[in-house]
Amino acid sequence: MNSSYLLSFITFIYGFAAFLYIAAWIFRKEGPGKLATWVSLVGVIGNGAGLMLRWYESYRLGIGHAPLANLYESLVFFAFVMVIIYLVVERRYRSRTIGAFAMPIAFLTMAYASMAPHISSRIQPLIPALKSNWLIAHVMACFVGYGAFAIAFGVSFMYLMKKGRETDQPSSMVYIQPVVLFLAVALLNRILMQYPWGLSALIALGACVLVYAAMFLYQRMAPATRERLLDRLPQTKVLDELNYQLIMFGFLFLSAGIITGAVWANSAWGRYWGWDPKETWSLITWFVYATLLHARMMRGWHGRRIAYLSILGFMAVLFTYFGVNLLPGLHSYGAMGQ
Amino acid sequence: MDPENVSADYLNNIWKFFASLQLTIVVLLSLAITSIIGTLIPQNEDPGVYFQAFGPFLYRLFDVLDIFDMYHSWWFQMLILLLTANVLVCSIDRLSLTWKIIFPGNPRFTPARFRSRKNRHEFKAPVVPDRLSGTYRAFLSKRFHHTDITPTDTGVALFAEKWRWARLGVYVVHLSVILLLMGGLVGSMFGFDGFVNIPEGESVDTVRLRNSSETKKLDFAIRCDDFDLSFYNTGQPKEFRSSLTIVENGKSVLQKDIIVNDPLRYRGINIFQASYGEMAPPQSRQRIPVPETITLSLTSTESGMTYQETLVSGQTITIPEGGGTFTWTSFSRAAEFRGQPIGPAIIGKLTPRNGDPTEIVLPLQFPSFDRMRRGEFALAVIDRQPDTPLQPDPVEKRYYTGLQVTRDPGVWIVYTGFILMIAGCFVTFFMSHQQVYVELSESRSGSRVMVTGIAHRNKVSMANRVEAIARQLEDVRG
Numbered sequence: 036m037n038s039s040y041l042l043s044f045i046t047f048i049y050g051f052a053a054f055l056y057i058a059a060w061i062f063r064k065e066g067p068g069k070l071a072t073w074v075s076l077v078g079v080i081g082n083g084a085g086l087m088l089r090w091y092e093s094y095r096l097g098i099g100h101a102p103l104a105n106l107y108e109s110l111v112f113f114a115f116v117m118v119i120i121y122l123v124v125e126r127r128y129r130s131r132t133i134g135a136f137a138m139p140i141a142f143l144t145m146a147y148a149s150m151a152p153h154i155s156s157r158i159q160p161l162i163p164a165l166k167s168n169w170l171i172a173h174v175m176a177c178f179v180g181y182g183a184f185a186i187a188f189g190v191s192f193m194y195l196m197k198k199g200r201e202t203d204q205p206s207s208m209v210y211i212q213p214v215v216l217f218l219a220v221a222l223l224n225r226i227l228m229q230y231p232w233g234l235s236a237l238i239a240l241g242a243c244v245l246v247y248a249a250m251f252l253y254q255r256m257a258p259a260t261r262e263r264l265l266d267r268l269p270q271t272k273v274l275d276e277l278n279y280q281l282i283m284f285g286f287l288f289l290s291a292g293i294i295t296g297a298v299w300a301n302s303a304w305g306r307y308w309g310w311d312p313k314e315t316w317s318l319i320t321w322f323v324y325a326t327l328l329h330a331r332m333m334r335g336w337h338g339r340r341i342a343y344l345s346i347l348g349f350m351a352v353l354f355t356y357f358g359v360n361l362l363p364g365l366h367s368y369g370a371m372g373q
Numbered sequence: 374m375d376p377e378n379v380s381a382d383y384l385n386n387i388w389k390f391f392a393s394l395q396l397t398i399v400v401l402l403s404l405a406i407t408s409i410i411g412t413l414i415p416q417n418e419d420p421g422v423y424f425q426a427f428g429p430f431l432y433r434l435f436d437v438l439d440i441f442d443m444y445h446s447w448w449f450q451m452l453i454l455l456l457t458a459n460v461l462v463c464s465i466d467r468l469s470l471t472w473k474i475i476f477p478g479n480p481r482f483t484p485a486r487f488r489s490r491k492n493r494h495e496f497k498a499p500v501v502p503d504r505l506s507g508t509y510r511a512f513l514s515k516r517f518h519h520t521d522i523t524p525t526d527t528g529v530a531l532f533a534e535k536w537r538w539a540r541l542g543v544y545v546v547h548l549s550v551i552l553l554l555m556g557g558l559v560g561s562m563f564g565f566d567g568f569v570n571i572p573e574g575e576s577v578d579t580v581r582l583r584n585s586s587e588t589k590k591l592d593f594a595i596r597c598d599d600f601d602l603s604f605y606n607t608g609q610p611k612e613f614r615s616s617l618t619i620v621e622n623g624k625s626v627l628q629k630d631i632i633v634n635d636p637l638r639y640r641g642i643n644i645f646q647a648s649y650g651e652m653a654p655p656q657s658r659q660r661i662p663v664p665e666t667i668t669l670s671l672t673s674t675e676s677g678m679t680y681q682e683t684l685v686s687g688q689t690i691t692i693p694e695g696g697g698t699f700t701w702t703s704f705s706r707a708a709e710f711r712g713q714p715i716g717p718a719i720i721g722k723l724t725p726r727n728g729d730p731t732e733i734v735l736p737l738q739f740p741s742f743d744r745m746r747r748g749e750f751a752l753a754v755i756d757r758q759p760d761t762p763l764q765p766d767p768v769e770k771r772y773y774t775g776l777q778v779t780r781d782p783g784v785w786i787v788y789t790g791f792i793l794m795i796a797g798c799f800v801t802f803f804m805s806h807q808q809v810y811v812e813l814s815e816s817r818s819g820s821r822v823m824v825t826g827i828a829h830r831n832k833v834s835m836a837n838r839v840e841a842i843a844r845q846l847e848d849v850r851g
């Protein structure tokens with residue numbers, strides 16, 4: 036068996052787990068939830084095995100290196116970390132509803148790695164600049180951080196859903212939300228799928244219509260049904276705390292990632308910081324989460340604003356990771372060496 | 374009000390301004406937002422390029438605002454300075470308040486502080502307080518660094534704590550931020566960043582400084598004895614290796630092969646493998662005339678079919694199988710790819726079916742070069758008119774090695790900052806100053822036990838821990 040096949044198979048396992056978590060949440064059944072945990076566990080073991088197999092295969096090809104050298108490998112590792120972090124959270128907080136928001140992210144990550152046309156799953160040899168142990172430390176630390184931020188992103192979403200019921204929104208949000216949603220989806224399409232702007236905007240429009248249709252239907256539901264959907268989510272206090280814990284964990288690893296990256300740059304190019312777009316974007320991400328950590332200590336900054344900052348932070352993560360290749364001034368072969 | 378008071382007030386307000394968390398939020402977000410500009414507009418390019426891209430008005434505006442070198446502009450440096458002042462003042466302000474808590478001399482505890490707490494656990498024990506306190510103290514001192522016991526009106530109170538110093542973690546993080554900025558400052562004031570190309574067999578003792586027209590003379594000479602490069606069979610570079618010798622006062626003092634990621638360090642100066650090139654025979658560049666027509670082969674990756682098209686400069690052709698269009702935009706006698714010379718090349722604009730136009734380079738000497746791009750089509754120039762022969766490869770290629778030569782005395786300050794930041798973040802996030810209070814009061818059938826505790830952060834997990842301790846204490850109550 037070849038690692039790429041194994042890993043594409045894991046994509047389906049994660050998809051199945053995500054489906055089970057969502058079903059368990061909506062239909063309020065214990066059975067599918069328990070099964071989902073086991074399926075996720077099997078998936079994450081297979082995911083880890085896939086990475087090890089890939090490592091072994093690279094040695095068989097005579098270009099042995101840790102499977103953390105290109106976009107495909109880093110995405111697979113990203114999903115791996117995310118699921119581990121999620122499973123720990125599930126155990127600690129004894130809530131499977133979080134899985135309905137976390138596992139889909141892991142599934143989409145793996146699906147994107149396996150299916151996006153511009154991502155090659157071939158094992159490539161290392162170019163000279165990447166031959167460094169610091170690279171391994173750097174990629175690992177960054178993606179552990181990103182994994183925590185991804186789960187925090189899902190948790191923030193849950194928070195906003197749950198909180199939306201408890202209190203009324205400030206009226207300005209009603210206008211801002213669709214604009215932000217539209218821009219975020221368009222940008223994501225542009226950077227993740229590399230569609231042209233026009234198509235990205237069209238898809239974003241479609242997504243907005245869908246989301247608002249869903250919200251409309253949701254409003255039309257009987258209050259009791261709505262109640263039943265939301266009362267499975269952990270309390271807002273718990274979600275807020277969990278968001279914060281994940282962000283602290285992520286911040287530590289993001290800091291370690293930026294630092295090991297700087298040490299690596301210093302050993303390869305003689306400078307630890309050069310303000311290149313990738314470095315700068317990782318710093319921007321770091322600033323956003325540093326803002327969040329400090330904002331929590333100010334009165335009036337609990338809850339919703341922290342959830343929005345967490346979502347903003349994850350957008351910055353995505354841009355650091357995928358968007359930088361689209362920026363002007365980079366060579367058109369820019370993505371090749373990644 | 375007398376003037377002294379006014380100025381004291383004034384200073385006090387300035388101090389408060391710099392100590393405020395609101396300022397932190399504003400500055401951190403401003404840094405995040407303005408940093409984006411420099412990633413959207415490529416930095417430190419030739420003024421002419423900017424002028425063409427933005428036109429006279431925007432060019433002048435951006436130039437005044439230093440947008441083309443924004444990370445070194447006065448306003449960006451101001452923001453960083455503001456952040457530094459903010460961290461410094463805020464930390465001093467808080468530390469002066471918490472110093473007594475962190476280093477209290479001999480720790481004392483006040484029962485009143487704990488008695489009013491909400492998260493308390495109570496149970497009864499069949500033994501009198503004096504007998505129970507010994508067991509409990511032994512239990513607590515296994516888990517906490519410091520324990521204490523005091524008699525109260527109704528019995529005894531036990532106190533235990535650990536990780537008091539964890540309150541310092543956040544100051545360590547803030548100190549690390551200051552160290553990073555200081556290290557950067559020291560590096561830019563006392564260090565340099567230069568580069569030099571050395572042909573094989575030759576030596577130099579002067580380097581050109583980056584982003585300036587100046588040069589710097591070193592105290593020694595660097596000789597390049599040999600340069601080697603190797604490729605994988607995919608065509609990707611595998612290793613660049615320069616054999617260098619340091620020559621001081623005419624004597625060779627150090628010899629080392631350097632590769633990317635493994636530099637040579639000598640007397641505080643670091644020498645990195647940065648690039649390389651071929652020494653071009655001086656006249657060869659002029660020989661190749663600009664082609665008037667070229668014939669391209671277009672190979673589809675999907676179907677494997679190969680097509681041919683002949684075109685003139687400036688012409689746009691349609692790629693078969695609906696693969697988009699290709700425009701021949703220019704010709705370069707000495708093209709470069711990622712800083713490596715690749716000889717004469719056709720430069721064109723490829724617009725795929727769905728996607729943005731990209732510039733692609735088709736070197737005449739390497740017909741399979743474009744395959745590396747992994748596009749839907751691989752293009753190659755297979756014929757051109759007039760068709761003068763390219764320079765045959767010289768039998769023995771002569772290379773030069775491109776070295777980056779730097780000195781950065783601030784790097785150790787920065788690395789210290791790195792270590793402190795990680796250590797400080799770890800302590801801040803995962804450790805807290807934990808205090809547990811157990812009060813035993815005499816009752817008719819033995820004693821009443823009350824257990825409570827606090828931590829200076831992560832209060833939720835502390836509440837769980839206190840609950841667990843209360844349960845364990847209940848189990849050992851005699």
Ligand code: HEM
Pocket residue numbers: 325328329332391392393394397456457459460461463464467543546547550798801
């Ligand atoms: C880039 C710069 C900075 C970094 C990386 C940083 C980092 C941190 C971290 C990790 C924490 C702990 C957060 C938490 O408890 O959740 C913290 C707390 C804090 N920071 Fe900063 N900080 C920075 C700048 C500043 C500045 C400029 C101020 C100035 C007011 C400041 C004031 C504080 C305060 C008051 C706390 C809370 C301390 C406490 O818990 O007693 N920070 N900082």
